Amino acid sequence: YPRGGGMVHALIEPVGKLKPLKLHDLEVDVIRGISHATRLPSHVAIRQAQAAEKKIHSAGYEVEIEIKSDDNNALGPGSGLVLWSEVKNKSTPRVGASSRGEPGKRAEIVGRQAAEEILSYLSKGAALDKYMGDQIIPYLALTGSSSVRISELTQHTLTNIYAAEKFTDKKFQVDGGLGEVTTITV
Numbered sequence: 414y415p416r417g418g419g420m421v422h423a424l425i426e427p428v429g430k431l432k433p434l435k436l437h438d439l440e441v442d443v444i445r446g447i448s449h450a451t452r453l454p455s456h457v458a459i460r461q462a463q464a465a466e467k468k469i470h471s472a473g474y475e476v477e478i479e480i481k482s483d484d485n486n487a488l489g490p491g492s493g494l495v496l497w498s499e500v501k502n503k504s505t506p507r508v509g510a511s512s513r514g515e516p517g518k519r520a521e522i523v524g525r526q527a528a529e530e531i532l533s534y535l536s537k538g539a540a541l542d543k544y545m546g547d548q549i550i551p552y553l554a555l556t557g558s559s560s561v562r563i564s565e566l567t568q569h570t571l572t573n574i575y576a577a578e579k580f581t582d583k584k585f586q587v588d589g590g591l592g593e594v595t596t597i598t599v
């Protein structure tokens with residue numbers, strides 16, 4: 414579960430040169446999201462959103478969640494909630510979180526899980542979440558002098574750093590330990 418079979422279409426334009434990055438602090442303007450349910454009653458998407466909104470509001474953030482409910486040509490029923498932070502400095506990436514509905518999993522649990530995940534990232538104040546932390550490593554190796562702060566250092570991030578150092582002449586400095594907020598400099 415879910416059945417799968419989805420398709421993604423992307424158009425990626427080449428860039429001439431990557432500029433150095435300095436991404437450390439995250440200043441959140443608002444948390445936005447989409448709660449969706451397909452081939453399920455519309456109240457599922459509504460309940461997911463309401464549970465997330467309640468949790469996020471109680472943490473002091475403004476939140477706006479769009480509801481999408483339809484019976485399109487999806488292969489099977491499903492629901493989920495994706496959240497992201499809109500930031501004051503538009504050059505800073507967004508932090509995101511999500512939760513997927515499953516048979517027997519209440520919509521309120523889906524909403525709370527996504528909200529708790531994004532609030533956990535935001536409480537650390539780092540510009541990048543742990544997933545973006547490992548995904549950005551190859552790009553940092555292609556820039557000049559760059560520095561980023563991530564919400565949690567993972568083994569995957571360390572593996573990507575090791576590989577990037579082997580493929581390039583760049584050396585990375587890691588200030589932090591596994592599972593901790595960490596600054597990575599190249």
